[in-house]
Amino acid sequence: MALLQISEPGQSPVPHQFKRAIGIDLGTTNSLVAAVANKGGADNGVAKVINDAEGRAILPSVVHYNDSGAQCVGYEAQAIAADDPFNTLASFKRLMGRGLNDVSDTSQFQIVTPNNALADSTNKNDVIRIATAAGEVTATQASAEILKCLTARAADALGGAIEGAVITVPAYFDDAQRQATKDAATLAGLNVLRLINEPTAAAVAYGLDKADDRYIVVYDLGGGTFDVSILQLSEGVFEVLSTGGNSALGGDDFDLAIVQWALSQANISAEQLSAQEYRRLLIDARAAKESLTDNDSVAVSIQSSLVVWAGELSRETFDGLIDTLVTATIAACKASLNDADLTAGEIADVVLVGGSTRVPLVRERVTALFQQAPKTDVDPDQVVALGAAIQADSLIGNNRDSDLLLLDVIPLSLGIETMGGLVEKIIHRNTSIPSTRAQEFTTYKDGQTALAVHVVQGERDLVSDCRSLARFELRGIPPMVAGAARIEVVFNVDADGILDVSAKEAITGVSAHVQVKPSYGLEESEIAQMLKASYSHASEDRDARMLAEQRVEAEGLVDAVNMALAQDGHLLNDAERTEIDAAIAAALAIAGQSDAQAISDAVAALGRVTDTFATRRMDQSVRAALQGKSIDDVADGSL
Amino acid sequence: MNDTVKLEHNFFTLMGQAQQFTVDRAALKKRFRTLQREYHPDRFAAKTPQEQRLAVQFSAHLNTAFATLDNPVKRATHMLELSGVTIDHQNSTIKDPVFLMQQMETREAFDDARADNDLPALESLLNQVNSQFQACQQDFAALFDASQLSASADEKNVRDTVGKMQFYEKLSDELTSLIRSLTQ
Numbered sequence: 001m002a003l004l005q006i007s008e009p010g011q012s013p014v015p016h017q018f019k020r021a022i023g024i025d026l027g028t029t030n031s032l033v034a035a036v037a038n039k040g041g042a043d044n045g046v047a048k049v050i051n052d053a054e055g056r057a058i059l060p061s062v063v064h065y066n067d068s069g070a071q072c073v074g075y076e077a078q079a080i081a082a083d084d085p086f087n088t089l090a091s092f093k094r095l096m097g098r099g100l101n102d103v104s105d106t107s108q109f110q111i112v113t114p115n116n117a118l119a120d121s122t123n124k125n126d127v128i129r130i131a132t133a134a135g136e137v138t139a140t141q142a143s144a145e146i147l148k149c150l151t152a153r154a155a156d157a158l159g160g161a162i163e164g165a166v167i168t169v170p171a172y173f174d175d176a177q178r179q180a181t182k183d184a185a186t187l188a189g190l191n192v193l194r195l196i197n198e199p200t201a202a203a204v205a206y207g208l209d210k211a212d213d214r215y216i217v218v219y220d221l222g223g224g225t226f227d228v229s230i231l232q233l234s235e236g237v238f239e240v241l242s243t244g245g246n247s248a249l250g251g252d253d254f255d256l257a258i259v260q261w262a263l264s265q266a267n268i269s270a271e272q273l274s275a276q277e278y279r280r281l282l283i284d285a286r287a288a289k290e291s292l293t294d295n296d297s298v299a300v301s302i303q304s305s306l307v308v309w310a311g312e313l314s315r316e317t318f319d320g321l322i323d324t325l326v327t328a329t330i331a332a333c334k335a336s337l338n339d340a341d342l343t344a345g346e347i348a349d350v351v352l353v354g355g356s357t358r359v360p361l362v363r364e365r366v367t368a369l370f371q372q373a374p375k376t377d378v379d380p381d382q383v384v385a386l387g388a389a390i391q392a393d394s395l396i397g398n399n400r401d402s403d404l405l406l407l408d409v410i411p412l413s414l415g416i417e418t419m420g421g422l423v424e425k426i427i428h429r430n431t432s433i434p435s436t437r438a439q440e441f442t443t444y445k446d447g448q449t450a451l452a453v454h455v456v457q458g459e460r461d462l463v464s465d466c467r468s469l470a471r472f473e474l475r476g477i478p479p480m481v482a483g484a485a486r487i488e489v490v491f492n493v494d495a496d497g498i499l500d501v502s503a504k505e506a507i508t509g510v511s512a513h514v515q516v517k518p519s520y521g522l523e524e525s526e527i528a529q530m531l532k533a534s535y536s537h538a539s540e541d542r543d544a545r546m547l548a549e550q551r552v553e554a555e556g557l558v559d560a561v562n563m564a565l566a567q568d569g570h571l572l573n574d575a576e577r578t579e580i581d582a583a584i585a586a587a588l589a590i591a592g593q594s595d596a597q598a599i600s601d602a603v604a605a606l607g608r609v610t611d612t613f614a615t616r617r618m619d620q621s622v623r624a625a626l627q628g629k630s631i632d633d634v635a636d637g638s639l
Numbered sequence: 640m641n642d643t644v645k646l647e648h649n650f651f652t653l654m655g656q657a658q659q660f661t662v663d664r665a666a667l668k669k670r671f672r673t674l675q676r677e678y679h680p681d682r683f684a685a686k687t688p689q690e691q692r693l694a695v696q697f698s699a700h701l702n703t704a705f706a707t708l709d710n711p712v713k714r715a716t717h718m719l720e721l722s723g724v725t726i727d728h729q730n731s732t733i734k735d736p737v738f739l740m741q742q743m744e745t746r747e748a749f750d751d752a753r754a755d756n757d758l759p760a761l762e763s764l765l766n767q768v769n770s771q772f773q774a775c776q777q778d779f780a781a782l783f784d785a786s787q788l789s790a791s792a793d794e795k796n797v798r799d800t801v802g803k804m805q806f807y808e809k810l811s812d813e814l815t816s817l818i819r820s821l822t823q
Binding site: 164193194235236237341394395396397405406407431432433434435436437492494495557607611614615618622625626 | 647652653655668669672674675676677678679680681682684687689690693695696697698699700702703705706819
């Protein structure tokens, strides 16, 4: 539809309707879902994490496959991992939007699957595929399983279908990785309102968006990864100034340090333990680490067929064991400060994310570096999901009073290849998004009839040092002398940082267009195919839901059009008005029947005939705004 | 195509600023934020694809307008464009021999200081370039307001001044990033 719902000041066009929107922290080790409860309910507009039936908030990011597909996820999949490691994928976020070219360190995919079983179809430029009992699986598909599980959990808890979601991604994710995350949501049947950066979400959860201008550090120590981000908050706008970290350092390494200590104390080696005994020791080590957060010492024991050992681990000894690891995170913080051209003293707030930030030594060192106690009131495991939920609630329109607006910048420059393998940057890094830039190019040979456009991302000058995003060709340029053709290449980056490129020859109007589905992403047809496969399981349920959804959409659109006509009918001439009235009647008639596709078509048709109307209304609104009238005089903010 | 919002192409009008070189940056930023609050695509996330598309268009336009007025070289170029003068930054040449000589000397000093990793020299060079840049901006403001580009001689002069501004900006950026990399 295409309508700006403009109403009297202080009046909503429709009675306030609560929409179910969720925030998802799609993590490397663990994932969570959160939502803001309906106002007026018991929790009155507070963001809360949604637990599973067993009362657990965390869903381990693990998927187990068998020959009929994804068989189970989360704790259940984790439990099977030891028995069936080859068909159980973990930490697959490390491979999102990644090709073999990007993963120089093979240990990255050994974490995901121990057998290193890359499918034969994986070639250097393609997205990495892993062989499982269910066939070839990508990180995007595995992520979709996690998203499906969390969405179903949320739908149960909130009492109905989820209408939109905000998913968090690391600040350093590039176009391909963001696109892969969006693809996963599409596969899961989830409507993505926005992808937001994890550190920004954490800052939002603390309500820092309402604070005065300042610099914020987000220290995120997860199970297997460490990220530090430095954010600048300027007049309510968050900007990521720098990011750093270590993708192979996390709380799991603390556990391993305790295991090593216990083994040396007991004077045995890891090889002397059975796999099961070793796993038990690892679990005990984790429990010991957690216990040392509140206690000065903890009992640790090894029970194996060879040796029975029991000892006491003091906080002091533990601090000594993890000292190098924590020092490495502090060094990364210092490097990020340098990158942002700031000193530790200039930081106003330090936000902790990730369960491992509960470790006292971590808090001590962070406090010492930034000369202030970090923020800890919000559960560090949940803080990212909670921030995402707050943003989702605002985006879906539940919280009309919300002033929250996250203006983002593009993390890496976008450009195209020019003669000699050089990159011509079209959109520079740190440009505010959304962004549209156009650049003119020309032919370099007489009679040249085609132009290859190679889109790359990165800061370097040579194409070979940048990441290749897409290639397409503009054909059918009439033969002219070199330099006569005028080809305009337009880059459009949306608010999620996802790129769309088009090229047009000015004289003839020949054009070509590509939605950048990086070489590493999934093709549109591939997604359609996967969606179809997932539908075939519960097709009847889905048909019924689709019909219901289409009807709701048709009715909503008709209401909105009627409201717009009542208000701004004068913007239309008689013929246009007649056409719209006819389309409304048609949509209403078809909505009464049970053909979901026909309803969808009618909705699309009504959308088309109201295009011009919508545009005129937008123009009217913008003109009014530009004339210096308060926006509140023309609309109540509910455009 | 009837699905495009009529975009205001005079960025001064769009941003509620007088059409002159000196801008009130605080007011500019405030205006930008007010408009983004209304038209950012996030405000349309729950709306229809068409509304979202219109919002992306308008929001991107606002970003361009803000970035243009916020940057002296882009702002000057935009002012010339509004007066019907286009500048081809890549192919324009400055023929002022005094300026060219001065630039060659600055370049040499830059190269020497870089080769020696001479931080104090680089910093003093940066200060010098920045004050020249500032002076150049004042020249532009004076020229443009005085002439309003009435005579072609003025046009040439104004063009050259923008070319010089661009020169100083580039040099200043290079010096800043070199100094930053040396101090880390």
